[in-house]
Amino acid sequence: MIGQDILTDLNPPQREAVTHGEGPMLVLAGAGSGKTRVLTCRVAWLVREMGVRPSEILALTFTNKAAGEMKERVQGLIGQGSALWIGTFHSIFARILRRDAELLGFDRNYTIYDTDDGERVIKNILKELPESFQALKPRQLRHKISRWKNDLRTPEDVRSGGGNPADIRIADIYERYERALRANNAMDFDDLIIRPAELFRKAPEVLERYRRKFRHILIDEFQDTNRAQYNLVRMLTGDPANLCVVGDDDQSIYGWRGAEVRNILDFEEQYPGARVVRLEQNYRSSGNILDVADAVVVRNSGRKPKKLWTEKGHGDKAVVLQCANELDEADQVVTHARRVVDELGLAWREVAVLYRTNAQSRVLEEAFNRNGVRVVIIGGLRFYERKEIKDLMAYLKVIVNPSDSTSLFRIINVPTRGIGPATLSRLNQLAVGRGEPLYHVLGEADQAEGVGHKVAGRVMELHTMFEDLRQASRSASAAAVVQELIRRTRYQESLSELDTIEAQGRLENIQELVNAAEEFSERFSGEEGVSCLEAWLAETSLIAEIDFHRADADCLTLMTLHNAKGLEFPAVFVTGVEENLLPISRAWEEDNDDALEEERRLFYVGVTRAKERVYLSWAATRRRYGDLLDSGPSMFLRDIPAELVENVVSMRSQAGSFDTYARRQAKSFGRGGRGVSPIGPQPPLFGPSRSGSGGRHPAAAAAPTPSGPTFVPDPGVDEPSYRKGERVVHGRFGSGTIQDVISSMGDIRVTVRFDSGFSKKLVPRFARLLRE
């Protein structure tokens, strides 16, 4: 039978999806059911059996790593594949944009700005605005603007949309931001999705070209596409739409960045006549693991019901680790990781430790290091976000795109070369006066008013260097340019002279960057009209930390739950399964049930990464912002049937409850030291266990403590009731008036209108509100 080898390892519904002919198709299925495998095999099938040329297939994945793996596997099946367009939305459309950027008023060599660059632009804009704008935070502004862009709202839309007055002011900043990016010949991440749609509208012939080119479009992790991405795909698909999307609404975990689950839920309406394939057999996890994950996610409303089954049997129970604090938790995780590696005969690379926030990684990392276990941490401070790396990249961006003044500003005096703020402002004045980018006046620094002879000379020297490197970059490899850049800026020397441990680390990173450039240069086979350096910059701008993740070193992996999506490990630890952490407390934001549901899905994603064993750990107290936070087990743990779980209570946790008890006693009786009784009452495993946190916040420290000998704290005591119209003071937001009081899920939430004009929904228990 033809195509036999492609279909061999597929079950009947998978085959149905792989061999589906023309027209739209949705593969909607739970975790580990082989969706990604379907997509890969389908690409191979289209080429081998349907006569589709590789260059006519567009496959969109969530990460570059997933794209690489898919490419590799397809190549294995069809023996070719370099012509395939497989990549992330961002990298594919960055490429498409590069070709026709001129039609949008950008140059082909445009720079891609990351969030940090975007914030710099906003900071610059704020400098030119009156005092009343200065309280706005660049970070939040950038986030807000990004959301608007993803929702396809222009500054005009925001202004006329009848939003609150604050937003209308911010629309001005938004408009300036867009102008600034254009002046810098730069695009941010959102532009990479929005601008192609703009291009297609402006130049229908370009759209037509790509429509004809991409006869088949396939999308993985469809539940995490946003509105702009959906729109783009909609434009590109013909009629009938040869569009195959694959996803799981239960794994939608990027709502906070604009992803729309509705894209997948409404697919059948949007593409009438779409074939829907459901996969129900899970090949990854044992039964208990699936049941644990299901028990939590089943509580979500508005999901497409689905039940996975497995041939693997129940397998091991999930192990719930109750710990005293985050240090204890880390020790427990290490101990059990050792044990499971031993019991199941695993390599360290087959174990993953997951957490909700990057901040949790530090304690875990240290515990593993102490115990001689090598770990690799994904995320947190990313390689291409380190200062020394960003500096060098900024030079390269200027070489490729001289209009990029944001990058030029960044490095014009790094390492220091005597071009101080005064010089800079004069140069800038000259440039602005001429309506040119800063770079253009570097060569004539001696013409600028008030710039000394010596300094002007240095500026012109810098200009010469840029020009030389620009010249060289047309033919030389990226590696050669980087090396020459480092030599001429004396970047390494300037670091070595510092002679600190920190500088040592930075030097190593620079070496690492040179290696990366070399590796790329060897791989670079030449693209029409694109230099090696340009191609390398484009790639590095869109790289994610997870893309580096390789299975070669035998290291245990530490990463966030988000980064774990799409991966699988024999043993998985989901840590910090506590109230306020998973689900995370969002006391400072608008509350809605959607957020809680997304937390459930995050838990679901984490648990379903496990093949054989899953551990769920929680700590009774945890240090956060330097405050001690009493949290208690996550509500998710309560949803798991007892028979699926094995409970382990750490030694310190047993002793710790006594400690806590003693501390409370000491507090309420005004005595220090430990209690006398060696046997403290045990706290209930489930149920509230909170108190005011200590630390630098007087409001919290003033919380009353329970006085009786029973341990169960009285939740009413430290939660004074609030009334509408009452005046309160918040540590950060200042004073305001209570607008509304609601109680939901056992929490009291108040809406406060602060005198500064902002309204916030707050949970008084966390928000440290004081009465005025």
Place this chain on the structure above:
DNA sequence: ATGGGCATGCTTTTT
């Protein structure tokens, strides 16, 4: 121009 000292904000997740 550097470096120490202080203040601030941050911890939700990232292409």
Place this chain on the structure above:
DNA sequence: GCATGCCCAT
């Protein structure tokens, strides 16, 4: 609690 960023003194 930590990291960054700003200010001022040198």
